[in-house]
Amino acid sequence: MRLAVLLASQRPVNIALLGAGTVGAEVGRVLIEKQDVYARQLGRPLNLMAVVVRDTSKPRKGIDSALLTTDAVKLLDEAKLDIVVELLGVEFPALDWIQMALRNGKHVVTANKEVMAKHGPQLLALARENGVDLLFEASVGGGIPIIAPLKRDLLANDISAVSAIINGTTNYILTAMAREGADFGDALKRAQELGYAEPDPANDIEGEDARYKLSILASLAFRTFLPRDDIYREGITRLTARDFRYAAELGYAIKLLALASRVDGGIQARVHPVFLPVDAPLAKVDGVLNAVQVEGDLIGRVNFQGPGAGFPTTSSVIADVLDAAQTVIGGRRASHATEDAPAHVVPMAALITRYYIRLTVSDKPGVLASIARILGDARISIASVIQKEVHEASNTAELVIMTHEAREASVQDALKAVQDLPEVQEIGNFIRVEEQ
């Protein structure tokens, strides 16, 4: 209660959303739904002041219709507005509105890869001139943290290469082609049916989307400006089921990679399908997942993987909003120790998981029945039993039991009882199963 009173007495950090499409509506909804959590983290409430849309009569789930407005220009001039979140997903009017916001001294958070790839340097300079932040974590890799790590965590390195799978649509199609021997056309059609590819998929399958994102990543990594037009581009449309078959035979996966590296004389940057050795970490990134691999002089090679689009993008957008809000408040970054109460730790005995149990038993009838009875009495149900390696000399056999989910305490008790059976020579091992 005291916290609530304290927070209510403080001026909130005011936020405006430009756009309420898929990501925009989700960001709005989460900012409202989790306002108490974020207020506690910041020590100051976040207030969603307005949402700019084209049509205010259309209802937006989880967002009060009173917040909707069509007048961006007036909103961006509001003195009390602190942070502008641009989620229009197209170049115009996003570019104009971002410039307007920066000139008016507002911090800007954007997920707009096109605007950042084309106009990043000018916009970042404009932000600096006006003493505000321009944050764009969500413009590449959806929810994966990659922009902030490049700006902060990898800053000590001279980066030599960035290799990335940064288009979920093409990676989904290539994964289907590899797994099912599908041809490109069929795989694309199914991706469209499942909503993983647009009705007009050209931007994705021709590598243009990946090129925007590589332009942003490489500009950051190499501390320069790499215009997207300077990036060589080839799409995935020429690939056939046969190429995948031969690739597999030769020990390779086929992926659409976005690659930028320092070479003699400059930077080499390209987006095209590649043969990747099946053991390479990026060869194992399947479906709509994205991954970015960075190589630096100090770190060697580091890899970031996660969902590259859709709802998880909200995580990156709001991380940027919280960062900008901390700058507005002017305090230090929120520390994890703000809630000082120690954790309530659940005892190991309460764990519920599956178990692998390996036993050495006398090789005679009825042994398994005795063990099964003990497990059954402890409500541990058996998923499978394999009898292994009968040793004629000692007249023993090895049993491998996989259980269904059971409670650790029950398993420990049951194993003690099993150990006491005269037919059981030894419990060789038991290992918990982690389904991920």
Added chain:
Amino acid sequence: MRLAVLLASQRPVNIALLGAGTVGAEVGRVLIEKQDVYARQLGRPLNLMAVVVRDTSKPRKGIDSALLTTDAVKLLDEAKLDIVVELLGVEFPALDWIQMALRNGKHVVTANKEVMAKHGPQLLALARENGVDLLFEASVGGGIPIIAPLKRDLLANDISAVSAIINGTTNYILTAMAREGADFGDALKRAQELGYAEPDPANDIEGEDARYKLSILASLAFRTFLPRDDIYREGITRLTARDFRYAAELGYAIKLLALASRVDGGIQARVHPVFLPVDAPLAKVDGVLNAVQVEGDLIGRVNFQGPGAGFPTTSSVIADVLDAAQTVIGGRRASHATEDAPAHVVPMAALITRYYIRLTVSDKPGVLASIARILGDARISIASVIQKEVHEASNTAELVIMTHEAREASVQDALKAVQDLPEVQEIGNFIRVEEQ
């Protein structure tokens, strides 16, 4: 030159190193070696003021012996000292010196997992009271950015679980056991010979090291304090070659996981060997690599992988130093656009890589010889040729050629000449090979 003059006229950011062991000496060396790069990034030089060691007579590679001192207490009281980098690797005197530094208003960067796991909350509170930063990216996961992403990029999430492979020694041993069918003792011995395991390996193989790191990660992720003694711990010494054989048969890998998750009633936290489905991302993390997987309500699942120890730790330590230095300077975070010159992009024609070429040719003698001659003339050497799928009806065959490294321009020219051969029906595809 102008930059050098400008930088020289400004007060440097003064740094002291506590400890010059493996990581300490590397950090010192890199700070000196890359001082120009870092000065450009910060707009202010970093100055390594002193290095505290036990024995000043022992030479440290790349570090001027005049910088060495044994008097930490006097150094930590120096008014002009800004940042203290603690790399002692043991609890004492590290804890005392960190407290002293914080009380004296110095920012502290530490790689000390033991100190952070045992005393993190008090030290962070002390840092707050004194208005300085305490940064500890290097305490978990070596060079992998994970602390800063948890503090910043994932802040919008309610985190439900952290699963991690955070001990390189045990992961190296488990990988050897899985790949070679080795027994624990043999795998450990070899890890020791190769320097991947300590002469006294107890701390690693019993899971104690992983427990320290999980304590730090889980405390951050769940915004609480999870003492390491509350974490269930089991080492890898009980595992046998047989367990690995059965695991493989059943479709699992065996890994030492550090796991913390929110469950009804609190947090469950444990370090023990697990069966992981072979397709799980963490099941594919082999050798001395580390990986941390985080699950949150917005992001779903995100994965950070990289080198978990040794030299790459320098990357994390210096990232924290640069971050603290920016706080000292008081300016905005360095932006990637500081060097405005556009990138010099090397043309695609200059690419050197290997190529996969698929051709449909007339099924008659001499065809391969003609193609090989053209490639040879263009200095493209063939690594392998496979003849595939002879079509009796059309009297054609498919050839799959893998080249050694060649220049893109030469390959393009050669393919044109190949295309013009009367025996060549079609160049089905050519795909660049990316060896990673």
